[in-house]
Amino acid sequence: MTARTVATTAEGTRMPRRGLGLAVLIVNQLLAGVGVATGMALAAILTTDLTGALAMGGLAQSSSVLGAAIVAVPLAKLAVRSGRHVALATGYALAFIGAVIVIVAAASAFAPLVFLGLAAFGAAAAASLQARFAATEVAVPGFEARSMSLVLWATTIGSVAGPLLSQTGDSVGQAIGLPPLVGPFVFSAVAFATSTVLVATLLRIPKAGHLAIDPTATPDVASEPGPVEPATSASADAATEAAAVDPAATPAAAAAPVDSEASVTTAPPARRVGSWQALRIAVREPRALVAILAIVCSQTVMICVMVMTPVHMSEHGLSLSLVGVVISIHILGMYGASPIMGWLSDRIGSIRVIGIGAAILVTATVIGILAPPDDVLLLPLALGLLGLGWSASLIGGSTLLTTTVDERIRVPLQGATDAAMNVAAACAAAISGVVLGVGGFAAVNVVAIFVLVPLAIAALRLRMIGRQATA
Incomplete structure (x- = not known):
């Protein structure tokens, strides 16, 4: 079509x-x-x-x-x-x-x-x-x-x-x-x-579609690869990562052309899969887990730092107009560069874009830790990078989630991931106020860095499994 x-x-x-x-x-x-x-x-x-x-x-x-x-x-x-x-x-x-x-x-x-x-x-x-x-x-x-x-x-x-x-x-x-x-x-x-x-x-x-559940089987959520890419290093890495999901897969099978619009042929479904059941299925697969953590962790980091920035600036005598400028720069970073992040995800792969986003988020939080409270250059830079890192991680994670998981659990899993993302963001907004009062804005950024640790662990695990499968 x-x-x-x-x-x-x-x-x-x-x-x-x-x-x-x-x-x-x-x-x-x-x-x-x-x-x-x-x-x-x-x-x-x-x-x-x-x-x-x-x-x-x-x-x-x-x-x-x-x-x-x-x-x-x-x-x-x-x-x-x-x-x-x-x-x-x-x-x-x-x-x-x-x-x-x-x-x-x-x-x-x-x-x-x-x-x-x-x-x-x-x-x-x-x-x-x-x-x-x-x-x-x-x-x-x-x-x-x-x-x-x-x-x-x-x-x-x-x-x-x-x-x-x-x-x-x-x-x-x-x-x-x-x-x-x-x-x-x-x-x-x-x-x-x-x-x-x-x-x-x-x-x-x-x-x-709906997924027929076999209690004795381990569902394969990565049975639908995305569109076939040219034979580049990026596509080779994607084949390696796909092999990590299914160690029994061969490189030839991983590289075989796939019709991205072909429907999944399955037996008549026994019952629908709920959102939380889809989440439990997905977290057992390395690629899907990286996608979920990229979405949840990037949102949590962004909310944790962003909601406390106006309070931090006001406490140190900066004007409300400057606060508005900084938040506007942050929003521009979140959405303004999204077409570039989408283009990169399609060109070099979602996992690489997630890595770029995580690196930008770490850079933003480090600047937030080191920036003086009244610095009118570093704070806008930190918030702009915070939005840019969120954009890369969210688009990369959402694309990976869409192209990795089986079509039959895709929509329930998307709902569960968004719910988890919003709950984590609400908790981050509540906790960040306490952290700001105890340790200041630097402490808020330190906590935000630690939020990215689960994503880093999941990504390293995926990389190790991919290398073992290639070997």
Whole structure:
């Protein structure tokens, strides 16, 4: 099937062209970015005003992150059962409901309801994360990572435009009789409603397969290699890594051409695989484990350092405008270079890009340890590199996860990985505040380095197994 044809699923449902699907995801990601950034830019201030407690303002972000973690697995299950487009539409619909709840709670001055609304608001973040995997499913074979990176890059526009609309949204809200700081959530609700309709009507992706479980067998999650690459050193390494997953595989078998669009032929499934069961299956395979740890560890490192940077800068007398500049540089690093990371993943391999990302993350944290508190050059550099390392690790890890695991457990595993990533990020956000109070910003960065240790161990193990298989 090429980019010019229209696919038909096993159920007979016609799908739009690949190009249309990718365009829908890019536009939708832009809208979702506007929706999230517009509301969350003032969420902490709104909750502080409603509760009268500064500490409650910090719970606004935590509520949204936990909400994203809670819905990640149910959305993955829905994608398996009804299709990815249904799951994405449901996530954005939940975020729309969350925005409405926040508006009602603020208008009635009932603060507890705000946190419920922000938790539902977090469903947009979970859906946006799923959208990166959806991009690989509508991509032309061989361009999966680049398609994913384009979808992530669209978030840059939304994330930058969202806060700029906050003042306009507040003015519109007050003009229609809403309390101050509530108007931006009206803009968020409109953006999420548009995203819901757009995905539900224009995006069609086949439902994922199901895996028949044999309790006596060890599932092979790496039975579907990605697109065949030219005979380069990168592809040779990929063949070695594939042999590491299945030591019985021969180099000839590893190098044999594979039709990346061929469906997996299996017996009728006994039952569906749950997200956590898929995770247990995947962690037993070296390549899948590296992919999962790359996603979870990079997110944890990024959140651990990023959320404490504004506090660290404010404590040492730096202006709020400078804080805003540093965070903007960080966001630019996260999303601005994503097309480059996608291109590199397709050209040199996902594992190499994960290694590049981990090296950049270590560099960023070392700069954070050594930088003086009032340095206006090194702190922006550290945060920019932090975002860049996150981009490389997330895109490399997500691409490796998509191309390594069996199609029949892919979507449940993606949901479990995103849930684990968000839970780890929420814990990191909570713990980093304690670490900052005890040991300062340098201690926060030291802890962030140690978060990368499991990824380094898993990568070394994969490399050793690959060398043994080659020998």
